[in-house]
Amino acid sequence: MKNDVLKAIHYRRSVFQASFTEEEVSKEDILSILEAANAAPTHKRTQPWRFVIFRKEGLQRLGTELSRIYKSVTPAEKYTEATEITMGKKATQSNVAIALIVNYTGEVPEWEELACTAAAVENMWLAAHSLNIGGYWATPGLINHLGSFLNLEENQKCIGLFYLGHHQSEAREPIRTAIEEKIRWEE
Numbered sequence: 001m002k003n004d005v006l007k008a009i010h011y012r013r014s015v016f017q018a019s020f021t022e023e024e025v026s027k028e029d030i031l032s033i034l035e036a037a038n039a040a041p042t043h044k045r046t047q048p049w050r051f052v053i054f055r056k057e058g059l060q061r062l063g064t065e066l067s068r069i070y071k072s073v074t075p076a077e078k079y080t081e082a083t084e085i086t087m088g089k090k091a092t093q094s095n096v097a098i099a100l101i102v103n104y105t106g107e108v109p110e111w112e113e114l115a116c117t118a119a120a121v122e123n124m125w126l127a128a129h130s131l132n133i134g135g136y137w138a139t140p141g142l143i144n145h146l147g148s149f150l151n152l153e154e155n156q157k158c159i160g161l162f163y164l165g166h167h168q169s170e171a172r173e174p175i176r177t178a179i180e181e182k183i184r185w186e187e
Contacts, residue, residue, distance in 0.1 A: 008126050010174050015134025017093035020165025025095040029131050033164070034098075036127035040120035048113035049120040050101035052150050054091070063091035069145045087142065094163040098124075099146065100137070104155045117159065124162060134167040
């Protein structure tokens with residue numbers, strides 16, 4: 001594929017925390033990734049994306065909070081100590097975790113601001129990929145309980161955690177069904 005943008009779109013993949021190395025993701029790279037997010041399309045220029053970046057001790061606090069939430073919201077019959085530990089550990093298996101937040105303005109339908117924020121996340125993924133940094137958008141149900149921990153306002157909602165880390169994973173071929181199965185021409 002000759003076009004670098006199209007190649008990046010086609011070959012960008014989720015890279016999970018288990019594949020991350022100990023190499024630190026620099027603040028400069030994080031800011032480059034977030035600047036790419038900030039370039040996402042936005043209806044009426046509401047720019048609804050917001051981010052909380054966790055690094056170093058912040059990751060420990062995030063992990064502790066995820067474990068606490070799991071323990072407090074999980075019914076006793078479904079609770080396991082192993083899962084509680086795993087919930088917290090996931091946050092600390094990366095160099096960076098970014099809380100993905102939609103700031104609903106009321107100026108446009110909510111779905112449009114959600115779509116804009118998702119586009120910002122895709123830009124983050126592509127930017128990370130271009131820097132040889134792996135990314136993974138996690139959406140555990142626990143994110144619905146992070147509002148006070150993240151100091152969210154009433155009009156804001158966390159839609160996931162985006163984990164970043166350097167990795168040694170090999171590039172993978174995209175696995176998609178043919179586009180012809182998903183389109184209809186009206187001419």
